[in-house]
Amino acid sequence: MASNPIDRVTDIIDPGDALGEVLFGLIMALTLTVGSRLVLEEEGLDAHELIVATIGCNVAWGIIDAVLFVLGTTFYKSRRLRLFRQIKAAGSETAALKMLAKEFPIDEAPFSAKAADADALYRSLLTLARRADPVKASLSKADLFAAIAVFFLVSVTSIPAVTPFLLIDSAHIALRVSNLVLIMLLFVSGYAWAKFSGGRPFYAGMTMTCLGLLLVAIAVALGG
Template identity: 30%
Template sequence: MANTPKTSIGAGTPAAPEGAEMREPVLDVVDRVSEMCFGLFMALTFVGAVASGTGGPNASRTMLHAALGCNLAWGLVDAVMFLVRTLAGRGQRLALALAVRNAKDRSVATALIRDALPRKMRSLVTETELEAVRARLAADPTLPARPRLNLGDLLASVRIFCIVVLTTFPVALPFVLVADVRQALLISRVLTLAMLFIAGWALGRYAGIGGWATGLGMMAGGAALTAAVIALGG
């Protein structure tokens, strides 16, 4: 699914809100692969469900409309929820920054910063480093009055929508080119598994855990889901 905004503060550096923070790429490899897999699984399960009750001469058209309609709807939902998560995460970081700035005691402020760190990093950061972060936050004049969305966030939501929707087309294309619904459904499922392998391979290469193993694992998960859909009547 969509990129979840980070709500913790990295070691030695504050997660400064809004314009004070250095923006990361709008969507990284993990985000793009997650959205691609989400679109594929949504199309796979929804098309399987529709296939169980579809027949007649217009079956292929119905399957095509089902796949595209499903992912248009969920692409929109996912894009909107990305904006909601982004705004909520930004508000949480701003609240932390204001709490640190307004703390009357330095030890309380540094404790707030330490609590915001990932659990495994808390023991790696010294009091001196925490105090340096506290001092920078206290002196930062750029804290906004409230969290806001910006153009980059809107572009990210558009990208999420496009990834989810465009992922559907290879899955839906067989229903346009092949008249036999069962054959088209088989080709669609094979294409879905191939795309899941590519997504897993890219994710494995990015994470440094092996492209082939991750690709095969992702494809195996897709095959298991496909088998479950078929067993349930899809």
């Protein structure tokens, strides 16, 4: 049973995908806040407009990412179904095994497997495929929940970005606090997800922070 929010999210969506969505949302929000300071420094900051723009941008991209996730999942399932049919229709066992080896390459796995073990794995998959019956490639409830999670992860990252503007009267001070909070969250995201990759939390947090700031700098420089 999931014991904390991170476990609940990773029960619905792959940890790597979840991390990517959180980072994307943070980078989007940080790009807006940093960019607004550079562009509107002379004109003066409008806190209300910045709040609306930040939330609107992240919500919009949350919807887009969720739709793309659904499309990607549909494509993945349809492709798997096509592979299954090709295996069933293969003219020989050798041809079917080659299809499986191409689709599930052992040499890309983070371990060294013996040729005999790899062959045994592919033969087991082939036996399973031949005995199984095809089903319609359709979205499941889990897929829809995952799409909702994608939308939520991207959208919710706008909240820490706009909260300082609701609590601090000075827009310029609120903007600095907002940027600081988002940078800290980049570190926290890398730190929290290090356990899924077996990395060192502090270094993962620092790497994620530096990478996020680099991407923000690129986005701002290119007018993003």
